Amino acid sequence: MEGVDSTQLRTLAAVIGEGSFEGAARLLHVTQSAVSQRIKALEGAVGQVLVRRSRPCRVTEAGRPLLRLASQLVLLEGEALAEARGPLSGTGTRVAVAVNADSLATWFVGALARLPVEPALHFDVRQDDQDHSAELLRDGSVMAAVTAQREPVQGCRVRRLGAMRYRALATPALAGRWFADGLTTAALAAAPVLVFDRKDRVQHRFIRAVTGQDLDPPAHYLPSVPAFSEAVRRGLGWALIPEQLAGPDLAAGTCVDLDPTRHVDVPLYWQHWRLDSTVLAALTAAVHATAAETLH
Amino acid sequence: MEGVDSTQLRTLAAVIGEGSFEGAARLLHVTQSAVSQRIKALEGAVGQVLVRRSRPCRVTEAGRPLLRLASQLVLLEGEALAEARGPLSGTGTRVAVAVNADSLATWFVGALARLPVEPALHFDVRQDDQDHSAELLRDGSVMAAVTAQREPVQGCRVRRLGAMRYRALATPALAGRWFADGLTTAALAAAPVLVFDRKDRVQHRFIRAVTGQDLDPPAHYLPSVPAFSEAVRRGLGWALIPEQLAGPDLAAGTCVDLDPTRHVDVPLYWQHWRLDSTVLAALTAAVHATAAETLH
Numbered sequence: 317m318e319g320v321d322s323t324q325l326r327t328l329a330a331v332i333g334e335g336s337f338e339g340a341a342r343l344l345h346v347t348q349s350a351v352s353q354r355i356k357a358l359e360g361a362v363g364q365v366l367v368r369r370s371r372p373c374r375v376t377e378a379g380r381p382l383l384r385l386a387s388q389l390v391l392l393e394g395e396a397l398a399e400a401r402g403p404l405s406g407t408g409t410r411v412a413v414a415v416n417a418d419s420l421a422t423w424f425v426g427a428l429a430r431l432p433v434e435p436a437l438h439f440d441v442r443q444d445d446q447d448h449s450a451e452l453l454r455d456g457s458v459m460a461a462v463t464a465q466r467e468p469v470q471g472c473r474v475r476r477l478g479a480m481r482y483r484a485l486a487t488p489a490l491a492g493r494w495f496a497d498g499l500t501t502a503a504l505a506a507a508p509v510l511v512f513d514r515k516d517r518v519q520h521r522f523i524r525a526v527t528g529q530d531l532d533p534p535a536h537y538l539p540s541v542p543a544f545s546e547a548v549r550r551g552l553g554w555a556l557i558p559e560q561l562a563g564p565d566l567a568a569g570t571c572v573d574l575d576p577t578r579h580v581d582v583p584l585y586w587q588h589w590r591l592d593s594t595v596l597a598a599l600t601a602a603v604h605a606t607a608a609e610t611l612h
Numbered sequence: 613m614e615g616v617d618s619t620q621l622r623t624l625a626a627v628i629g630e631g632s633f634e635g636a637a638r639l640l641h642v643t644q645s646a647v648s649q650r651i652k653a654l655e656g657a658v659g660q661v662l663v664r665r666s667r668p669c670r671v672t673e674a675g676r677p678l679l680r681l682a683s684q685l686v687l688l689e690g691e692a693l694a695e696a697r698g699p700l701s702g703t704g705t706r707v708a709v710a711v712n713a714d715s716l717a718t719w720f721v722g723a724l725a726r727l728p729v730e731p732a733l734h735f736d737v738r739q740d741d742q743d744h745s746a747e748l749l750r751d752g753s754v755m756a757a758v759t760a761q762r763e764p765v766q767g768c769r770v771r772r773l774g775a776m777r778y779r780a781l782a783t784p785a786l787a788g789r790w791f792a793d794g795l796t797t798a799a800l801a802a803a804p805v806l807v808f809d810r811k812d813r814v815q816h817r818f819i820r821a822v823t824g825q826d827l828d829p830p831a832h833y834l835p836s837v838p839a840f841s842e843a844v845r846r847g848l849g850w851a852l853i854p855e856q857l858a859g860p861d862l863a864a865g866t867c868v869d870l871d872p873t874r875h876v877d878v879p880l881y882w883q884h885w886r887l888d889s890t891v892l893a894a895l896t897a898a899v900h901a902t903a904a905e906t907l908h
């Protein structure tokens with residue numbers, strides 16, 4: 317990497333992090349034209365296009381290793397400066413992480429709240445599924461991720477956090493209409509089910525565990541955790557709901573557990589850069605402590 | 613459009629709707645090779661590449677008008693067949709809509725629950741910001757959208773739904789630490805704020821309304837409605853919260869309203885295809901009725 321300018325690398329990280337040249341200029345307190353010149357100079361030095369000028373701006377395949385280097389540089393540099401100048405000096409360190417939707421809606425904010433107020437951290441959370449999380453780790457867009465993927469992403473460490481437990485919920489009315497004879501194959505093939513998005517296979521795993529078959533019941537897609545729970549409560553379909561969110565509805569009787577003897581466990585992992593960073597170490601400790609209290 | 617085969621059009625809609633050739637094959641109960649042949653034949657007839665073979669598959673610029681035609685054809689055909697065969701015959705109609713995150717997390721599921729159980733509808737909801745919603749309407753991926761964009765998308769009707777009202781919330785501790793002297797410019801420039809994502813300008817609009825200035829306080833990005841509210845409750849920052857979600861925290865005293873005399877209203881619109889569809893008419897009526905009860 318000899319000859320690559322660290323200001324240019326920081327600018328690359330800012331353009332991709334903020335998604336635009338304007339955003340990077342605002343963040344770095346320079347003009348947009350300065351941002352543009354630095355990116356062009358870096359692209360000239362490397363001999364590759366590094367930024368796809370789309371809305372938002374994206375890193376190119378050739379730019380990925382440089383983006384990751386840039387992100388790691390920004391983190392380590394910020395930490396070294398904060399240590400040198402004392403705890404109250406810094407403008408704060410950006411902590412970018414990817415978290416799956418159900419963790420984000422349940423336990424993850426508890427982990428963030430565990431971190432001390434100083435040094436100031438700016439959390440930049442991406443809600444994402446595991447495929448995209450791996451890509452964000454690889455290209456340096458995030459330093460860590462809560463993900464269902466256990467294979468370590470290149471250059472990352474991975475540790476199991478525990479399993480998120482899901483229970484099959486429905487309103488008493490829906491259960492009575494479709495499952496009066498229990499979770500039969502015929503009923504599971506015909507009853508409307510809720511699915512988070514095209515990548516969510518939790519409901520189908522449950523169906524396969526119960527019936528031994530791959531069924532394709534009529535499905536509603538609802539990619540929002542609160543909307544998903546509300547749709548179960550409103551009787552639009554049955555669905556697998558994280559145990560943490562299911563409790564109140566089961567206690568109030570607005571929903572019933574379709575089979576209290578069954579659940580689906582989804583193991584979750586913490587993947588993070590192999591990097592000697594105090595911020596990353598503190599975040600890792602907070603995530604593990606919160607996960608230990610809330611996951612199985 | 614003479615000479616374009618409706619089976620091929622339906623296949624195009626299925627490939628883009630499901631995101632893959634496998635998914636389309638499953639939906640249409642044909643082999644993946646049949647799906648592939650139909651798409652190739654349609655591309656041959658039109659003389660353009662219509663599907664970008666990515667993961668997920670995306671429509672090309674040239675494919676957009678055909679995809680929209682296909683989606684409208686599928687809807688109208690399904691309705692005509694259901695009417696001809698009687699109400700209980702159908703396999704259900706797919707209702708694809710785009711909804712902004714806060715509406716989806718609060719009132720929108722109530723509108724879906726208002727629709728009658730028969731004919732069977734399969735809701736396919738996309739959570740999206742207004743820019744992307746317009747594109748989804750244009751290319752036929754969704755038939756309607758709840759969006760902050762008031763200019764009608766080409767071929768769409770638009771009607772105002774009301775405004776979502778936001779209030780500035782923080783924990784009593786955060787308010788005491790940063791805003792003991794009120795919402796001063798200095799405090800708003802320094803206090804940590806929560807922002808949903810890079811397109812969320814609600815907090816900055818509030819800051820501008822209060823101070824008359826564009827400030828750039830340290831921000832945490834949290835693109836999940838439940839995580840966002842939880843982060844306010846945990847004291848990570850202050851933020852604008854939809855009034856509907858703010859109520860319980862204000863009543864319990866876990867959060868305070870930073871200025872009860874101020875709020876931000878975001879007008880929302882219902883954009884939908886100009887199409888004589890009974891399903892679309894019923895959905896429009898349900899959305900308007902629910903919005904009238906919950907928005908300002």
